[in-house]
Amino acid sequence: MIDALLKVRDLKVHFPLGGGLLRPKALVKAVDGVSFDVPKGSTFGIVGESGSGKSTTALAVMRLVHITAGGVMLGGDDIGALQGEALRRVRRRFQMVFQDPFASLNPRKRAGDAIQEALELMDVGEPAQRPEMARKLFLQTGLRPEQLLLFPHQFSGGQRQRIVLARALAANPELLVCDEPVSALDVAIQAQILNLMQRLQRELGLTYLFISHDLGVIRHMCDQIAVMYLGKIVEQAPRTGLFERPLHPYTLALWSAAPSFDPGARSRRDRIRLQGDPPSPIDVPAGCRFAGRCPYAEARCHAEPPLLREVLPGHLVACHRVSDTGVPMYKSAV
Numbered sequence: 001m002i003d004a005l006l007k008v009r010d011l012k013v014h015f016p017l018g019g020g021l022l023r024p025k026a027l028v029k030a031v032d033g034v035s036f037d038v039p040k041g042s043t044f045g046i047v048g049e050s051g052s053g054k055s056t057t058a059l060a061v062m063r064l065v066h067i068t069a070g071g072v073m074l075g076g077d078d079i080g081a082l083q084g085e086a087l088r089r090v091r092r093r094f095q096m097v098f099q100d101p102f103a104s105l106n107p108r109k110r111a112g113d114a115i116q117e118a119l120e121l122m123d124v125g126e127p128a129q130r131p132e133m134a135r136k137l138f139l140q141t142g143l144r145p146e147q148l149l150l151f152p153h154q155f156s157g158g159q160r161q162r163i164v165l166a167r168a169l170a171a172n173p174e175l176l177v178c179d180e181p182v183s184a185l186d187v188a189i190q191a192q193i194l195n196l197m198q199r200l201q202r203e204l205g206l207t208y209l210f211i212s213h214d215l216g217v218i219r220h221m222c223d224q225i226a227v228m229y230l231g232k233i234v235e236q237a238p239r240t241g242l243f244e245r246p247l248h249p250y251t252l253a254l255w256s257a258a259p260s261f262d263p264g265a266r267s268r269r270d271r272i273r274l275q276g277d278p279p280s281p282i283d284v285p286a287g288c289r290f291a292g293r294c295p296y297a298e299a300r301c302h303a304e305p306p307l308l309r310e311v312l313p314g315h316l317v318a319c320h321r322v323s324d325t326g327v328p329m330y331k332s333a334v
């Protein structure tokens, strides 16, 4: 069994709405019981519609939102339980890369200074060594040393994301949490950044938690993928299993919505058109959260929440109508 660098256990992030923190009028159940393991050196992807809880999961892993319940373990450290200096020390081991590289960089700060500032903040190296360290990080991320003196607006979008990566790598982290890292970039540039991230992963042994709503990006990058719907993982599998044999009706619907991912081998009958919006995370349905939009829903689906269970090696699904041996039973019904 490969050792997991990141372990997330029954993670819940509920945001109180109205009425004050102690007696909120309602709870937004943004993440509602999510568990997964990310082996060292691998990439774990999270995909799902807007509002499914992807970013909140990422923020919880980074301890940037309050964890309502559950655990986040990085190596042997329980991130949720750490405070003060202990949390600061562990923070060096994980870094986050956001979607918009422009918003992540101070427009008045030269790129080299931004990197040196990160080194200083993380207490990496001696002050006299930091300019050379910044130069090396620039080279490592495909930037030229003379560009260290430029301001963010003097870089292209792709180059800015390279600066963000260089800064994230300053403290030699083990885990990079990437939330839609290429969504703001042109398609051609996206491929360059993704390839750079893959090279950095190989060279530095990095582990990625990788969030995207783009199935092409997810398929290119991820070893394991979780599909989230309304705060829960509804299906999780290795890349090949998930793309070649999706089992959950919601995954089928996502694949059907992206024509290039609707494998030609599957018949038209398998296509599910996703209609309407997901229900509110304040008022989650009692049974399967997808029941209101699922063409295969039956009475039980509305009453009983399906458990996420392993139906094929490494392939987990939460659907009443998938058998314990990974056979979708809903197909014969339509």
Ligand SMILES: Nc1ncnc2c1ncn2[C@@H]1O[C@H](COP(=O)(O)OP(=O)(O)OP(=O)(O)O)[C@@H](O)[C@H]1O
Pocket (backbone or CB within 6 Å): 015, 028, 029, 030, 048, 049, 050, 051, 052, 053, 054, 055, 056, 057, 213, 281
């Ligand atoms: N600070 C907050 N307070 C209240 N509700 C929040 C807060 N942050 C997120 N939410 C809600 O939690 C749910 C999950 O949001 P999240 O940003 O995690 O979704 P997402 O999957 O990243 O979506 P997107 O693809 O649009 O980025 C949404 O319904 C959102 O409105």
Ligand code: SF4
Pocket (backbone or CB within 6 Å): 248, 249, 250, 288, 289, 290, 291, 292, 294, 295, 296, 297, 298, 301, 306, 318, 319, 320, 321, 322, 330
């Ligand atoms: S449990 Fe029922 S409603 Fe939910 S995805 Fe499966 S068939 Fe559809």
Ligand SMILES: [Mg+2]
Pocket (backbone or CB within 6 Å): 054, 055, 056, 179
């Ligand atoms: Mg998001």
